[in-house]
Amino acid sequence: MASPNLHDEDEKPLDPAVEKVRRKLVRFAIINLGLLFIALMAVLAAIVYKTGTKPETPVATSGAVVPSPSEQAFMSGDIALPAGARIVSQSLSGNRISIEAELADGSRVIFLYDFAERRMIGRFVVTAQ
Numbered sequence: 001m002a003s004p005n006l007h008d009e010d011e012k013p014l015d016p017a018v019e020k021v022r023r024k025l026v027r028f029a030i031i032n033l034g035l036l037f038i039a040l041m042a043v044l045a046a047i048v049y050k051t052g053t054k055p056e057t058p059v060a061t062s063g064a065v066v067p068s069p070s071e072q073a074f075m076s077g078d079i080a081l082p083a084g085a086r087i088v089s090q091s092l093s094g095n096r097i098s099i100e101a102e103l104a105d106g107s108r109v110i111f112l113y114d115f116a117e118r119r120m121i122g123r124f125v126v127t128a129q
Contacts, residue, residue, distance in 0.1 A: 075115065077118060079097075079099070079111075079113050079120070080120075081099070081101055081111065082101075082103060082104070083104065084103065084104030085101040085102065085103050085104065085109075086101060086102045087099055087100070087101050088100045088101060088102050088108065095114055095115045095116040096112060096113065096114050096115070096121075097112075097113050097115070098110055098111070098112050098113075099111045099113065100126075107125065107126070107127075108125075108126040109123060109124065109125050109126065110122075110123070110124040110126060111123055111124075112124070
């Protein structure tokens with residue numbers, strides 16, 4: 001098989017129209033690679049910035065600030081319910097707890113207590129209609 005002899009033919013100059021198109025393609029490739037490099041640097045800078053900043057204190061939906069685990073201290077206190085009341089269920093949301101209780105007379109009441117203010121903020125009687 002005959003192999004082409006590359007040294008026999010010197011490179012001939014390209015046609016001026018083809019050379020113009022080649023230069024445009026090279027310029028296009030260089031500009032696109034530059035833009036890609038800038039975008040990559042912006043993404044890396046954003047990642048470094050996000051990992052280097054301290055996370056903000058989470059905020060509850062009610063607007064009350066929820067302390068981070070490192071700031072939380074052991075909380076204790078008393079929630080006064082009427083005499084003879086029996087807790088049926090409870091639910092915690094942010095700094096508030098709702099306690100559903102059955103009173104001595106058999107009626108049901110929902111108490112809403114705020115830990116931040118350390119006071120009862122609501123009492124709702126549950127009635128059948």
